Amino acid sequence: MRILFLLSFIWQLGVNFLYADEEHDLKAIQSLQKAIRFQTVSHDHSQMAYDEFNAFLNYLKETYPTVFSHYKGEVVEGYSLLLIPLKVEAHFKNYLFLAHYDVVPISAPKNWTVSPFAGEIKDGFLYGRGALDDKASLIACLEAMEAMLKNSHPVGANVYFAFGHDEEVAGNGARAMAARLKDLGLFFDLVLDEGGAIVEGSKLKVSGNLAMVGVAEKGFMVLKLSANEMGGHSSMPPEETSIEVLAKAVAKAHAVDFSTHLTDPVLQMLENLGLQTENPFKAFFLKNAKWFKPIITFILDNNKDTRPMIKTVKATTRILGGNKVNQLPQSAQAFIMFRTLPDEDIHQIKNRIESVIGDTRVTVEIMPGYSNPKQVSRLDTESGKKLISSIKKIYPDVRVLPYLTMAGTDSRSYAEISKATYRINPIEIYGKDLSSIHGHDERIKLSSFLNFIKFYKYMFGP
Numbered sequence: 497m498r499i500l501f502l503l504s505f506i507w508q509l510g511v512n513f514l515y516a517d518e519e520h521d522l523k524a525i526q527s528l529q530k531a532i533r534f535q536t537v538s539h540d541h542s543q544m545a546y547d548e549f550n551a552f553l554n555y556l557k558e559t560y561p562t563v564f565s566h567y568k569g570e571v572v573e574g575y576s577l578l579l580i581p582l583k584v585e586a587h588f589k590n591y592l593f594l595a596h597y598d599v600v601p602i603s604a605p606k607n608w609t610v611s612p613f614a615g616e617i618k619d620g621f622l623y624g625r626g627a628l629d630d631k632a633s634l635i636a637c638l639e640a641m642e643a644m645l646k647n648s649h650p651v652g653a654n655v656y657f658a659f660g661h662d663e664e665v666a667g668n669g670a671r672a673m674a675a676r677l678k679d680l681g682l683f684f685d686l687v688l689d690e691g692g693a694i695v696e697g698s699k700l701k702v703s704g705n706l707a708m709v710g711v712a713e714k715g716f717m718v719l720k721l722s723a724n725e726m727g728g729h730s731s732m733p734p735e736e737t738s739i740e741v742l743a744k745a746v747a748k749a750h751a752v753d754f755s756t757h758l759t760d761p762v763l764q765m766l767e768n769l770g771l772q773t774e775n776p777f778k779a780f781f782l783k784n785a786k787w788f789k790p791i792i793t794f795i796l797d798n799n800k801d802t803r804p805m806i807k808t809v810k811a812t813t814r815i816l817g818g819n820k821v822n823q824l825p826q827s828a829q830a831f832i833m834f835r836t837l838p839d840e841d842i843h844q845i846k847n848r849i850e851s852v853i854g855d856t857r858v859t860v861e862i863m864p865g866y867s868n869p870k871q872v873s874r875l876d877t878e879s880g881k882k883l884i885s886s887i888k889k890i891y892p893d894v895r896v897l898p899y900l901t902m903a904g905t906d907s908r909s910y911a912e913i914s915k916a917t918y919r920i921n922p923i924e925i926y927g928k929d930l931s932s933i934h935g936h937d938e939r940i941k942l943s944s945f946l947n948f949i950k951f952y953k954y955m956f957g958p
């Protein structure tokens with residue numbers, strides 16, 4: 497049975513991956529399969545199945561005994577796991593690797609062609625919630641370190657791990673782990689988290705594949721607009737009900753437009769694309785993107801996929817008010833979600849919205865759990881070069897490109913204790929697989945997962 501599985505597995509990987517480590521590779525894949533089977537789903541606090549989280553942490557301890565004998569495991573904020581090396585070298589750089597093991601719920605089970613928590617292998621892919629986001633990264637980290645320690649393979653940095661348990665909802669685990677690392681007086685030359693992947697270049701109208709490295713990320717906040725205490729009987733209505741007051745406020749907030757402009761991470765991306773483009777006209781144009789800001793901004797603004805790169809965007813996502821059709825509403829609330837550029841500040845945006853509404857009957861407040869990241873890293877640094885070379889050793893033909901990550905990641909919590917933060921899981925994600933993250937039929941290519949382990953070995957190595 498085992499041999500049969502091994503043979504079918506090798507066949508699925510294709511001949512390119514017929515090398516001496518098949519047995520080890522099989523074990524690594526089985527470790528990810530088992531990891532997927534823990535239903536570590538992020539919900540509101542009250543709905544969390546914390547038994548699964550504890551079981552997952554125990555599973556890691558049992559599966560990676562060598563790592564746990566070389567590291568001090570600290571459980572922070574209940575379920576997040578910090579791994580601190582017992583022995584460090586003073587002349588080494590400090591690297592911190594982040595991943596999270598909570599996953600988003602299955603919102604439409606009928607769309608899945610496999611059971612989301614079975615860890616099924618089909619057509620050279622491993623399926624399951626968390627296969628891409630983000631259990632593959634966590635397991636690849638530990639597989640790589642376990643193998644290196646077991647084989648006494650030298651490491652080239654002091655390697656730390658911080659594995660969050662609530663990235664998909666609040667990121668409290670990351671905040672607590674960052675605070676703990678700060679208390680320990682640690683500072684990192686490099687922090688690596690999710691937030692980029694290897695994608696088809698056609699997305700940016702270039703040939704070949706691109707390894708997109710997030711060098712900054714957009715911020716986010718939800719503003720709550722409330723109109724209160726205007727109740728009474730509908731037979732004697734006031735001039736405006738709370739709903740009417742709120743509706744005007746929402747319309748005014750909606751009309752606020754944010755400027756389109758090129759921020760540093762987007763300029764880095766364009767200049768880098770220019771350096772890697774064969775067409776001399778296009779190369780000149782991109783390499784000197786800062787001279788052509790107006791025209792580039794115009795082009796990016798005219799495409800709904802690229803517009804968020806150059807603009808703070810917003811959307812009213814929820815509205816509440818009134819209980820009965822014949823009763824005046826006591827209060828009404830609206831929620832507006834903002835995704836901000838790194839050079840914009842959420843507190844200034846809040847003040848701007850407040851003054852545009854200009855109505856003392858409406859209160860404007862920032863909901864908890866916002867993110868206001870400011871750190872912008874560069875790839876032309878020592879740690880950036882280390883990252884690029886580790887990717888290139890596995891995927892020599894991909895172009896490595898800095899970019900602005902559109903979503904929030906746990907890494908924002910570590911900005912204060914790091915020199916540079918990069919966001920990429922160098923996994924090949926092509927076609928519709930990109931939307932499988934948080935969607936249905938999430939899956940990782942087996943060969944990509946094995947390469948991911950190799951990538952970490954290069955990152956940890958000298």
Ligand SMILES: [Zn+2]
Binds near residue numbers: 629630
């Ligand atoms: Zn994630």
